[in-house]
Amino acid sequence: MRITVTVNGQPHTREVEPRLLLVHFLRDELSLTGTHWGCDTSNCGVCTVQLDGVPVKSCTVLAVMADGHEVTTVEGLERDGELDAVQKGFVECHGLQCGFCTPGMLLTARALLDRVPDPDEGQIREAISGQLCRCTGYENIVRSIRWAAEASQKVAESEARQ
């Protein structure tokens, strides 16, 4: 089946089997290996990408279901060479150790801040509750997302003042 999926703003057309999962489409067909693949059972959340701006577990979505839709992966977060605020937050606050869960965490964090620009700790923990991190104990992930929220607000304030 012929599908066209817009990934990180770029349309990609491929001939795929209907049974191909979105995670493998991204990794194997498009060589976007930033999207990780772990439990394969919609539990761990490392395969999380945004589908039309909404975080989904790409191991449980068929590539054909994304036909005609927009997917954002971790590769699409940076803009014109500048990292997204959530990526900067993870750098600043040591939000990762091995990095396996990180791409999924970043996309969930971005979607959360798009909806709730100033989330409290509870909201952050709830948003990432479908994702497992084997390393950090979550503390620094929560801090990283808070950092991103505060940094974005500072930017917005200074822009408003100008």
Added chain:
Amino acid sequence: MQVPAKFEYERADSVPHAIELLERYGPDARIVAGGHSLIPMMKLRLAQPEALIDINGLAELGRIAVEGDELAIGALVRHAELLDSTTATNLFPIFRDAERVIADPIVRNRGTVGGSLCQGDPSEDLSAVFSALRATAVIQGPGGTRTVPLREFHRGPYETAVAENELLIQLRVPIAPGTGSAYEKVERRVGDWPVAATGAVITVRDGVIAQAGIGLTAVGAEHFCAPEAEEFLRGKAPGEETFAEAARIAAEHCEPHADQRGPADFKRHLAGELTKRALTRANLNVAGSATDPNVAGSATDPNVAGSATEGRI
């Protein structure tokens, strides 16, 4: 690597088209929406449909609206959309309670209300919620639509009243003034099935309980409800002792099985305790429910109606 077996893939562009495709492919076709029950089962070869009929494009099934004295919820409404719908959660706080603990937030972005009910898992949360609410399922087939009370919808584990050439299109929940509702669940961790869970819905008129609904899941209650406990509540004034007795009757009605989530007597105890708590909280939000003019005024939730057509598949 887990990959489903091969299948044909069709995209429905209307409900009649979906039904036509179901008829064309016969009993080995399955409807797919969120796919969060079906795709994992296909990966494990627990399900091996020959054809998948994708209904994600049917925006008409993604709406939540008050229609007359009923709340209509489309089968394609995502769990996250039900949670976000103030129309639904103001009328029935039980939706907020339950949707916050169904699967996890990312799965809720994708999984649908109709898919959860049609999966027919004996531990599924919304089955208990809609059973407690005495909802009606609207099912469409080649000959038109028919309605089935939710309490007759599940024919057994993983078996529903929806025939091979039919599609669940909507749930309708009766709205009655003076209704309160709540859901209580114990789960081992986020995303797990409940150890036990109870939904309670009571309608209070002139100081007595005019109607009661108790929904139970994961504890072996037939049709996800506890009719004897509901019968006991009718005509009584709401209160601690009444709720405790109803909870005892509900627990007795359950037939839980021991498994990795706990022994049977523990689950039965939980069912009783959670019933008591759910009834108590349902009673507390009676005033804020359908009797609140502000709530009744928000007939349709524009956010929800809009999001269904925004191509959020």
